Structure formats: C-alpha cells, structure tokens
Amino acid sequence: MLAHYGPQHWWPAETPFEVIVGAVLTQATAWRNVERAINRLKQAGLLDPERLADIEPAVLAGIIRPAGYPQVKASRLRALVGAIRRDFGSVEACLRFEPARLRAWLLSVPGIGPETADSILLYAAGRPYFPVDAYTRRLFLRYGVLSAPRPYEGIRRLVEEALGPDPAVLGEFHALIVAHGKAVCRKRPRCGACPVRAGCKFWAEGVGFEPTMGLSTP
DNA sequence: ATCCGGAAGA
DNA sequence: TCTTCCGGAT
Numbered sequence: 741m742l743a744h745y746g747p748q749h750w751w752p753a754e755t756p757f758e759v760i761v762g763a764v765l766t767q768a769t770a771w772r773n774v775e776r777a778i779n780r781l782k783q784a785g786l787l788d789p790e791r792l793a794d795i796e797p798a799v800l801a802g803i804i805r806p807a808g809y810p811q812v813k814a815s816r817l818r819a820l821v822g823a824i825r826r827d828f829g830s831v832e833a834c835l836r837f838e839p840a841r842l843r844a845w846l847l848s849v850p851g852i853g854p855e856t857a858d859s860i861l862l863y864a865a866g867r868p869y870f871p872v873d874a875y876t877r878r879l880f881l882r883y884g885v886l887s888a889p890r891p892y893e894g895i896r897r898l899v900e901e902a903l904g905p906d907p908a909v910l911g912e913f914h915a916l917i918v919a920h921g922k923a924v925c926r927k928r929p930r931c932g933a934c935p936v937r938a939g940c941k942f943w944a945e946g947v948g949f950e951p952t953m954g955l956s957t958p
Numbered sequence: 959a960t961c962c963g964g965a966a967g968a
Numbered sequence: 969t970c971t972t973c974c975g976g977a978t
Contacts, residue, residue: 768963773976808974812965853965874963927962 741916744935748915751863753778757789757831759864763856764816765807770922777807789831793821816851823849835865843869854892862914868905871914872896875921882925884941 753759758778765774780803781787786795797818801810804817827845828834837845839861846857858871872895880886880895890898903909924934929942937943 766963767965768974770962770976806975808963808976809972810974812973816965851965855964 741920741936742912745916745919748912748919750911750915751859753863755787756835756864758787760820760831760860761787761792761817763859763863764820764851765804765813766859767809767813767816767853767856769808771918774807777804780804780806789821789824792817793825812851819850820852839865839867839869842867854896858896862907862911866907868900868907868910870896870899870903870910872899873914873918873921875917875925876914878927879917879921879925882929882940882942883936 751759751762752775753762761781762774762778765777778787784803786792786800786803792800795818797811797814800817801814804810804813807813824831824834828837834842842865843857843861846852846860847854852860855871855873858869861867861869862871872892876895876899877886877889881889885898886895899913900910903913920936924930931937931940931943934940934943
C-alpha cells in the first residue's frame with residue numbers, strides 16, 4: 741500500500757490541539773468535511789483551547805456545521821476542552837500524561853470513544869496506539885487478516901503487536917488504510933484497481949468481481 | 959434517493 | 969442490538 745499510495749504525511753495539523761479538535765470532528769465524517777470546519781474555526785480564531793472553552797455552544801455548532809452533527813460535536817468539543825483544563829490545566833500537560841492512564845482518562849470524557857482516544861494518543865501525543873476504524877475492520881475481514889469480526893481492543897492489539905511501538909509506523913499504516921478504504925476497498929470494492937489484491941482472500945475467492953453484482957454502473 | 963460513519967443511550 | 973445524531977458523497 742505504501743508503494744502504491746505513497747507516504748500520507750498524517751496527521752495534517754499544525755498543532756496538537758488541532759489534532760484533538762480534528763479527532764472529534766472526524767467522528768462518522770469524511771476528512772475533507774472536517775477540513776472545512778477546521779478552517780472556519782481558524783478564521784474565527786477559535787482553534788485555541790481557551791477560546792473554545794468560552795464560546796456559546798450554539799455559535800460553535802454553526803461554525804463546525806460542515807463536519808456534520810454540529811450540536812453533538814459542539815458539546816463534545818466543549819466537554820473535552822473543559823475536562824482538559826480542569827484536570828490538567830493545559831493541552832501540553834494533558835498530552836504528557838502517562839499513556840495508559842491518559843487513554844483511560846480520555847475514555848472517561850463523554851463523547852470520546854476508543855477510536856477518537858487512540859487517534860489523539862497517536863497523532864497528538866505521539867503514543868503507540870492504533871486507531872481501529874471502519875476501513876480497518878472491512879479491509880482485515882476481506883483481506884483475511886481476520887476470519888471473523890473481533891472487538892475493538894483485539895484488533896488494536898493485533899496491529900500494535902504486529903507493527904511494534906513506533907508511532908510513525910502505526911500512524912502511516914492507519915493513514916494508508918484510510919486512503920485505501922476510501923479509494924478502493926469501499927463497501928462496494930474496486931478490486932480491479934486494488935494494489936494488494938494478490939494477497940487478498942476476498943479477491944482469491946472470486947467474490948471481488950469488478951463491475952457490479954447486480955445493476956447500476958457508475 | 960441512498961449510503962456513509964463514531965459514540966451514546968435505550 | 970437498534971436508533972439517533974448530520975452534511976456531504978455517490
């Protein structure tokens with residue numbers, strides 16, 4: 741995948757705080773829409789923990805609208821920055837916290853689930869945690885890494901044990917899976933364009949036929 | 959017109 | 969386990 745897609749230079753953010761905001765905004769959302777929302781926050785000068793903590797939730801919702809679920813994400817963002825300030829005083833102090841305990845702390849914040857927590861740990865704190873998303877599950881199931889669905893933690897540890905604890909490696913792999921999942925290994929796979937089909941169980945079984953398994957061709 | 963996707967709550 | 973929250977992609 742690396743050979744085909746090239747380095748992804750993730751996470752595309754200028755500051756750790758921007759990573760944190762992006763991690764929340766990207767929940768159930770394509771990254772390109774998150775970019776719009778982040779840019780709007782920048783324009784408004786709100787990409788700052790202090791300002792974000794003060795802003796009216798309804799106003800915040802209006803600004804981040806392009807990322808979807810504006811009401812939900814506005815309150816999640818505020819809950820997170822509020823909790824960071826309350827428990828650590830600053831984003832920097834938060835991210836320096838011992839990784840395993842930081843993970844547990846993140847999961848205790850309302851609106852932060854395992855994938856969001858691991859994205860923050862990996863891309864903002866530089867800790868060796870692998871975020872397991874929908875693309876990862878789908879790819880692993882099809883490719884044959886997994887023969888049946890497994891719980892989040894199991895998949896995360898599988899990857900962390902296979903790739904080792906280098907955050908750069910874990911981060912690159914996750915980014916490549918996203919690129920691959922969006923472009924090729926979609927819900928309806930484009931196996932004809934797949935750079936890794938040679939090793940893929942789904943393709944080998946002949947299920948991965950190109951055009952369609954029914955009607956309608958794009 | 960349908961599909962897509964994290965987290966929470968029922 | 970199913971539904972809700974949403975805008976944007978297809």
